[in-house]
Amino acid sequence: MNIAIPLFEGFTALDAVGPYEVLSRLPGATVSFVATEPGPKRADTGRLALLADHALGELPRPDVVVVPGGPDLSAPMNDEPLLAWLRAADQATTWTASVCTGALLLGAARLLTGRRATTHWLAIEQLAGFGAVPVAERVVVDGKLITAAGVSAGIDMALTLSARIAGDQVAQAIQLGIQYDPQPPFDAGSPEKAPPAAVEWLRTGRRSVLMSQTEMSG
Amino acid sequence: MNIAIPLFEGFTALDAVGPYEVLSRLPGATVSFVATEPGPKRADTGRLALLADHALGELPRPDVVVVPGGPDLSAPMNDEPLLAWLRAADQATTWTASVCTGALLLGAARLLTGRRATTHWLAIEQLAGFGAVPVAERVVVDGKLITAAGVSAGIDMALTLSARIAGDQVAQAIQLGIQYDPQPPFDAGSPEKAPPAAVEWLRTGRRSVLMSQTEMSG
Numbered sequence: 001m002n003i004a005i006p007l008f009e010g011f012t013a014l015d016a017v018g019p020y021e022v023l024s025r026l027p028g029a030t031v032s033f034v035a036t037e038p039g040p041k042r043a044d045t046g047r048l049a050l051l052a053d054h055a056l057g058e059l060p061r062p063d064v065v066v067v068p069g070g071p072d073l074s075a076p077m078n079d080e081p082l083l084a085w086l087r088a089a090d091q092a093t094t095w096t097a098s099v100c101t102g103a104l105l106l107g108a109a110r111l112l113t114g115r116r117a118t119t120h121w122l123a124i125e126q127l128a129g130f131g132a133v134p135v136a137e138r139v140v141v142d143g144k145l146i147t148a149a150g151v152s153a154g155i156d157m158a159l160t161l162s163a164r165i166a167g168d169q170v171a172q173a174i175q176l177g178i179q180y181d182p183q184p185p186f187d188a189g190s191p192e193k194a195p196p197a198a199v200e201w202l203r204t205g206r207r208s209v210l211m212s213q214t215e216m217s218g
Numbered sequence: 219m220n221i222a223i224p225l226f227e228g229f230t231a232l233d234a235v236g237p238y239e240v241l242s243r244l245p246g247a248t249v250s251f252v253a254t255e256p257g258p259k260r261a262d263t264g265r266l267a268l269l270a271d272h273a274l275g276e277l278p279r280p281d282v283v284v285v286p287g288g289p290d291l292s293a294p295m296n297d298e299p300l301l302a303w304l305r306a307a308d309q310a311t312t313w314t315a316s317v318c319t320g321a322l323l324l325g326a327a328r329l330l331t332g333r334r335a336t337t338h339w340l341a342i343e344q345l346a347g348f349g350a351v352p353v354a355e356r357v358v359v360d361g362k363l364i365t366a367a368g369v370s371a372g373i374d375m376a377l378t379l380s381a382r383i384a385g386d387q388v389a390q391a392i393q394l395g396i397q398y399d400p401q402p403p404f405d406a407g408s409p410e411k412a413p414p415a416a417v418e419w420l421r422t423g424r425r426s427v428l429m430s431q432t433e434m435s436g
Binding site for chain 1: 220230231232235236238239242245248249250251258265266267268269318323338339356357359365367368369370371374375377378381387389390391394395396397398399400401402403404406407408409411412413416417419420425430
């Protein structure tokens with residue numbers, strides 16, 4: 001089973017590496033990182049680069065595609081070879097997957113029309129612009145399309161996908177292998193649960209809201 | 219604040235990228251990937267390489283060090299410049315951290331003597347060999363030493379560390395930014411919770427135990 005993860009400048013690293021870490025442990029699976037131009041691709045922070053080992057054309061018919069997202073998709077959204085590869089690959093995949101705003105790239109490739117899908121909570125309203133039905137859940141399965149919410153949700157998506165591909169026992173063993181027994185120190189991982197100041201900071205980019213709301217509540 | 223993540227051939231990608239994704243969002247923090255020899259470092263699967271942008275000597279005094287692990291540490295365990303850098307860096311860090319079997323590298327650098335620490339559940343008995351006190355918890359803090367259990371535990375560790383460095387509000391906003399509201403499809407992330415066959419598979423490397431135990435229970 002060939003699993004392709006396309007990279008591009010400005011991708012979010014955990015969007016790609018979370019599913020990679022899970023899916024690379026599937027017996028018989030081979031994960032490949034691909035790009036329009038092979039070579040190092042810088043993540044959104046600029047502080048990390050992953051190597052795309054292969055050109056898109058080297059993997060024209062992967063069994064599974066997993067598309068990561070990023071905060072600024074202007075480059076991949078205008079990368080016609082990438083969008084054409086996604087469209088063509090999807091015709092033959094058994095699963096087409098996205099993490100975070102990777103769903104918007106699937107949308108730009110015209111693969112979301114009429115489909116139930118999710119993405120990062122900050123971007124979920126954008127899905128409708130691609131004809132998709134936005135669903136604010138962590139992992140959304142619609143036929144062979146499986147989409148995950150923001151960043152870390154790719155791990156849950158990949159475990160769900162592993163179970164569909166190889167059965168519950170294999171997925172459970174992979175979960176144990178990566179010791180995925182999550183115990184976050186806070187319960188702030190969704191806009192419904194997080195403190196309003198955190199939601200506001202992320203919506204506006206103004207960290208000062210933390211201080212001002214603390215003062216207001218103090 | 220300078221945060222250094224050392225890489226080496228055969229590291230586990232999520233061990234490094236989970237904490238990177240959290241800590242790179244700390245206001246004022248700069249995360250750098252370093253190695254004895256800069257350049258691409260292949261992860262344990264061979265299917266992914268991350269670039270180490272800097273030589274160890276370029277970051278002699280990071281404020282925070284986060285050491286990833288891997289299933290076969292024979293290369294880094296014998297990398298004397300890496301161990302010497304860890305030892306010297308630890309003298310000036312505000313936090314010294316590890317994920318998964320990265321703790322064993324801290325042990326090899328003689329930084330665990332008498333310290334409470336954790337690591338991947340499969341390796342936890344090895345900690346005592348370095349004079350550490352093994353603790354089977356997800357995140358263990360002992361003074362400025364913070365160690366995480368296997369692979370995915372680095373995310374929980376990094377959120378805990380973020381709160382210590384920048385306060386709960388910032389850590390909660392980072393958690394929301396990566397939408398870390400974990401919903402694994404199974405509750406199999408620790409050896410106490412996983413099906414015995416999964417534990418056996420990982421302990422022995424023989425996947426056939428899944429089938430035989432299924433038959434036994436059927």
